[in-house]
Amino acid sequence: MLKNYEIRKYQMPQEEIQALVKEKRQELVRQQMMIKEHKIPVFVLVEGWGSAGKGTLIGNLIKELDPRFFSVITMKAPGEEESRKPFLWRYMETIPEAGKFVFLNSGWLTETVDDVMNDRIDEEALEKRFKQLRIFERQLKDNGYLVIKLFLQIPPAEQKKRLEKLKGAKDTKWRVAERDLLQAKKRKKYEKVYDRILESTNTGYVPWNIVDAVDKKQALLQVLHLLTNQINQAVENVRILPEILHKDYPLLKMPLLAQVPLDQEMTKEEYTIRLKELQKKLKKLHNKIYRKRIPIIIAYEGWDAAGKGGNIKRLTGALDPRGFEVHPIASPEPHEKARHHLWRFYHRLPKDGHIAIFDRTWYGRVMVERLEGFCSENDWKRAYNEINEFEQELTDWGAIVIKFWVHIDKDTQLARFTERQNTPEKQWKITEEDWRNREKWDAYEEAVNEMLARTSTENAPWFIIQSNNKYYARIQAIETVIAAIEERVGSV
Amino acid sequence: MLKNYEIRKYQMPQEEIQALVKEKRQELVRQQMMIKEHKIPVFVLVEGWGSAGKGTLIGNLIKELDPRFFSVITMKAPGEEESRKPFLWRYMETIPEAGKFVFLNSGWLTETVDDVMNDRIDEEALEKRFKQLRIFERQLKDNGYLVIKLFLQIPPAEQKKRLEKLKGAKDTKWRVAERDLLQAKKRKKYEKVYDRILESTNTGYVPWNIVDAVDKKQALLQVLHLLTNQINQAVENVRILPEILHKDYPLLKMPLLAQVPLDQEMTKEEYTIRLKELQKKLKKLHNKIYRKRIPIIIAYEGWDAAGKGGNIKRLTGALDPRGFEVHPIASPEPHEKARHHLWRFYHRLPKDGHIAIFDRTWYGRVMVERLEGFCSENDWKRAYNEINEFEQELTDWGAIVIKFWVHIDKDTQLARFTERQNTPEKQWKITEEDWRNREKWDAYEEAVNEMLARTSTENAPWFIIQSNNKYYARIQAIETVIAAIEERVGSV
Numbered sequence: 001m002l003k004n005y006e007i008r009k010y011q012m013p014q015e016e017i018q019a020l021v022k023e024k025r026q027e028l029v030r031q032q033m034m035i036k037e038h039k040i041p042v043f044v045l046v047e048g049w050g051s052a053g054k055g056t057l058i059g060n061l062i063k064e065l066d067p068r069f070f071s072v073i074t075m076k077a078p079g080e081e082e083s084r085k086p087f088l089w090r091y092m093e094t095i096p097e098a099g100k101f102v103f104l105n106s107g108w109l110t111e112t113v114d115d116v117m118n119d120r121i122d123e124e125a126l127e128k129r130f131k132q133l134r135i136f137e138r139q140l141k142d143n144g145y146l147v148i149k150l151f152l153q154i155p156p157a158e159q160k161k162r163l164e165k166l167k168g169a170k171d172t173k174w175r176v177a178e179r180d181l182l183q184a185k186k187r188k189k190y191e192k193v194y195d196r197i198l199e200s201t202n203t204g205y206v207p208w209n210i211v212d213a214v215d216k217k218q219a220l221l222q223v224l225h226l227l228t229n230q231i232n233q234a235v236e237n238v239r240i241l242p243e244i245l246h247k248d249y250p251l252l253k254m255p256l257l258a259q260v261p262l263d264q265e266m267t268k269e270e271y272t273i274r275l276k277e278l279q280k281k282l283k284k285l286h287n288k289i290y291r292k293r294i295p296i297i298i299a300y301e302g303w304d305a306a307g308k309g310g311n312i313k314r315l316t317g318a319l320d321p322r323g324f325e326v327h328p329i330a331s332p333e334p335h336e337k338a339r340h341h342l343w344r345f346y347h348r349l350p351k352d353g354h355i356a357i358f359d360r361t362w363y364g365r366v367m368v369e370r371l372e373g374f375c376s377e378n379d380w381k382r383a384y385n386e387i388n389e390f391e392q393e394l395t396d397w398g399a400i401v402i403k404f405w406v407h408i409d410k411d412t413q414l415a416r417f418t419e420r421q422n423t424p425e426k427q428w429k430i431t432e433e434d435w436r437n438r439e440k441w442d443a444y445e446e447a448v449n450e451m452l453a454r455t456s457t458e459n460a461p462w463f464i465i466q467s468n469n470k471y472y473a474r475i476q477a478i479e480t481v482i483a484a485i486e487e488r489v490g491s492v
Numbered sequence: 493m494l495k496n497y498e499i500r501k502y503q504m505p506q507e508e509i510q511a512l513v514k515e516k517r518q519e520l521v522r523q524q525m526m527i528k529e530h531k532i533p534v535f536v537l538v539e540g541w542g543s544a545g546k547g548t549l550i551g552n553l554i555k556e557l558d559p560r561f562f563s564v565i566t567m568k569a570p571g572e573e574e575s576r577k578p579f580l581w582r583y584m585e586t587i588p589e590a591g592k593f594v595f596l597n598s599g600w601l602t603e604t605v606d607d608v609m610n611d612r613i614d615e616e617a618l619e620k621r622f623k624q625l626r627i628f629e630r631q632l633k634d635n636g637y638l639v640i641k642l643f644l645q646i647p648p649a650e651q652k653k654r655l656e657k658l659k660g661a662k663d664t665k666w667r668v669a670e671r672d673l674l675q676a677k678k679r680k681k682y683e684k685v686y687d688r689i690l691e692s693t694n695t696g697y698v699p700w701n702i703v704d705a706v707d708k709k710q711a712l713l714q715v716l717h718l719l720t721n722q723i724n725q726a727v728e729n730v731r732i733l734p735e736i737l738h739k740d741y742p743l744l745k746m747p748l749l750a751q752v753p754l755d756q757e758m759t760k761e762e763y764t765i766r767l768k769e770l771q772k773k774l775k776k777l778h779n780k781i782y783r784k785r786i787p788i789i790i791a792y793e794g795w796d797a798a799g800k801g802g803n804i805k806r807l808t809g810a811l812d813p814r815g816f817e818v819h820p821i822a823s824p825e826p827h828e829k830a831r832h833h834l835w836r837f838y839h840r841l842p843k844d845g846h847i848a849i850f851d852r853t854w855y856g857r858v859m860v861e862r863l864e865g866f867c868s869e870n871d872w873k874r875a876y877n878e879i880n881e882f883e884q885e886l887t888d889w890g891a892i893v894i895k896f897w898v899h900i901d902k903d904t905q906l907a908r909f910t911e912r913q914n915t916p917e918k919q920w921k922i923t924e925e926d927w928r929n930r931e932k933w934d935a936y937e938e939a940v941n942e943m944l945a946r947t948s949t950e951n952a953p954w955f956i957i958q959s960n961n962k963y964y965a966r967i968q969a970i971e972t973v974i975a976a977i978e979e980r981v982g983s984v
Binding site for chain 1: 522528529555556557558559560563564566571573663666779783804808813814817818820825826827849851
């Protein structure tokens with residue numbers, strides 16, 4: 001790719017280039033309002049050789065932009081905390097919100113090249129990463145993002161010359177990174193690695209753009225052309241619906257909710273004894289996954305009043321409080337709504353060795369958001385595959401992913417609602433909305449059935465917790481978690 | 493303090509203690525709803541000797557709590573990014589939101605002790621830190637927080653015994669930190685340091701509670717008593733207004749807005765030449781503060797249509813985009829509203845060597861929030877001092893703080909509003925709200941005059957930018973920034 005890219009040279013005098021730059025910059029300024037109006041987030045990744053002029057280019061691009069509508073983020077090698085999250089975590093953190101620009105100065109290309117050059121990644125993991133990157137970029141695009149990837153290319157001799165010059169002057173010496181010198185020295189090897197990664201992440205939906213960066217003015221004009229064209233196109237295409245993908249994930253056969261028996265019995269005595277045993281066991285396992293640095297993600301969904309809260313409490317009762325977090329999920333706040341629907345869940349992922357429990361989850365997209373019309377039909381239909389991909393990424397990272405549907409029947413819900421209504425200290429738990437949702441039971445049941453059928457993958461399966469008897473349900477959940485951990489680390 | 497604390501031993505049989513623990517835990521469960529209802533955030537800091545049982549205690553406290561209403565945060569030594577922010581930054585990040593508990597496992601006490609023991613802090617900085625901590629805790633309290641500080645005390649012999657035991661067993665060995673061993677070895681010296689810091693941060697509003705942690709059941713009961721009592725008290729006192737402090741900050745004399753002349757002239761030609769010169773200079777200075785790791789915070793306030801946006805753009809036009817960020821501040825989102833009013837600004841502080849520009853700021857409290865009744869009278873009256881303290885902390889940290897009031901007269905505003913209304917590509921800049929605010933010009937002017945008079949401190953002064961002529965205003969702002977930087981680092 002770096003060899004046979006198309007060089008677009010503007011054959012015209014300097015003044016004309018200058019005038020064109022000015023014109024294009026003005027266009028970009030006008031486009032700010034267009035992307036704001038159409039709620040398009042624009043994510044520009046600027047990669048390239050050391051000293052190719054990434055910083056200068058970004059500086060020139062933003063010159064006339066309103067500082068309220070963009071930010072520039074310079075990525076460094078991941079810190080200790082970051083390296084304990086999935087690879088894409090910190091990139092997901094930086095994605096722009098609707099109507100804004102983010103310029104990323106170096107990113108997943110640089111990081112991956114460095115990983116390869118320093119032998120920190122093996123062949124299998126590398127292929128997985130390519131796949132994840134393609135999914136990441138496609139999901140962004142499908143969720144309305146305009147993603148533009150640039151690679152600033154300069155020949156070896158030019159790079160050497162620039163580095164020498166920088167090193168030579170007192171006030172620029174500090175800017176020459178170890179990494180850049182190494183790059184220049186092992187240029188051939190780097191070229192091969194760059195090329196492979198560029199090619200493996202060059203897709204129809206988010207292609208790489210190789211920019212000839214020897215002449216800075218030429219490069220700037222090239223990029224301005226590219227940016228303004230792509231933004232115009234994105235605005236035009238804003239109504240084109242993305243394709244709804246159904247990728248082949250190995251799905252587990254799930255029963256329909258109506259077929260799930262709910263007549264299990266368990267006495268308080270039986271429950272108390274069993275709970276104590278299981279909590280003791282889980283405690284030891286928690287210790288073990290902490291030391292082995294295995295992340296665990298537990299997702300709770302279920303009917304209102306199914307007993308999710310009490311169930312979670314019994315689970316966490318066994319856990320060292322330094323090693324878990326419970327995330328209650330409500331409707332998204334404005335800054336969350338302005339981003340990819342999975343962003344707020346990425347943001348809350350645990351670091352390795354820790355447990356994150358989600359009280360309601362990313363499945364809101366295909367339940368409440370679907371049924372209440374909070375997102376478009378295309379959005380929720382696309383979400384099944386997006387979620388499967390998300391969970392695949394989590395388990396590829398090494399996480400254990402467990403998903404619970406806490407199930408009760410309609411009569412049990414009514415009984416519990418009524419009890420809540422009549423018990424002063426429980427009244428806070430019941431709202432008008434609960435009653436309204438109850439009226440839509442059948443529609444929800446259909447949506448849940450579809451969700452279970454389409455997202456119960458081998459790597460991240462759904463478990464239906466039978467919760468007419470809460471004792472039974474709690475034991476069932478904790479046993480499921482124990483079994484999943486033991487499958488990974490053996491029993492204690 | 494560690495010597496003569498009051499030991500509260502419960503002289504009763506184990507079963508009775510057990511029964512009391514159960515009772516108090518149930519009370520704590522009921523109190524969850526009380527703190528939710530009264531929107532009280534509860535911040536529990538658990539400190540103590542290594543192996544005193546901090547983790548176990550927290551585990552026992554939360555046992556019956558609803559996991560949606562609390563989180564446990566374990567603080568470690570600050571990472572690279574964190575160490576480039578003000579000391580309190582990462583603690584401010586962890587404060588609970590209204591109606592929730594945060595249990596902090598080790599915190600500012602441990603960090604400060606370690607700083608002293610490792611000679612990372614000198615006497616002057618230490619005294620400053622004590623002052624900051626007292627301010628931090630008082631501000632939290634005044635903003636409705638219940639802050640409870642615990643220190644788990646065990647005698648030297650007990651600590652040694654516990655560490656030996658932990659070290660001896662295969663599955664607990666890994667839990668013994670280097671730090672704990674050192675503590676046991678140099679116990680006397682540590683005791684002295686702990687004692688000094690405990691005493692220096694022991695205040696009437698947020699006192700330390702020394703807990704005898706030799707017997708874990710006794711300790712648990714003590715803490716449960718303490719917590720439940722304090723929560724009851726906090727609920728009772730919820731209507732008691734905090735005192736409005738007027739601390740002596742060296743204030744600069746500011747003119748009334750009505751006295752500020754606005755008849756400056758500057759031609760476009762003059763402006764263009766001057767701007768180029770100044771931007772060149774500022775660019776060099778930016779480089780210098782980046783290398784010297786000096787953080788800069790620039791706050792923009794001003795009348796609607798005064799030209800803040802354009803002014804900021806000319807300033808940032810000179811800056812390396814990798815070294816600054818512009819934060820447009822709108823009304824707070826729910827998760828921001830649920831915390832200390834300065835929280836969202838802390839969160840956006842730059843790291844050292846970087847520039848943060850705030851387009852509208854923490855002064856909203858004493859302007860729009862005051863005039864629109866978005867906070868109580870006590871809240872905005874307290875805010876002058878809280879803001880002075882906040883800015884003092886920033887400059888103590890080493891930041892350059894510059895605050896601009898971008899000023900125009902009423903006629904100029906009308907002319908600009910009208911122009912915006914009549915120019916299609918500017919219409920997005922003008923809203924109904926702008927017209928409504930304009931009607932309250934006099935009330936705002938009074939509030940701004942009071943704000944300028946009470947918060948223009950020597951360390952963080954206000955500058956009134958005369959913006960009837962936008963060219964003049966931009967040059968004035970950029971000159972002010974240059975002067976402030978040059979005062980610190982010399983000219984370039």
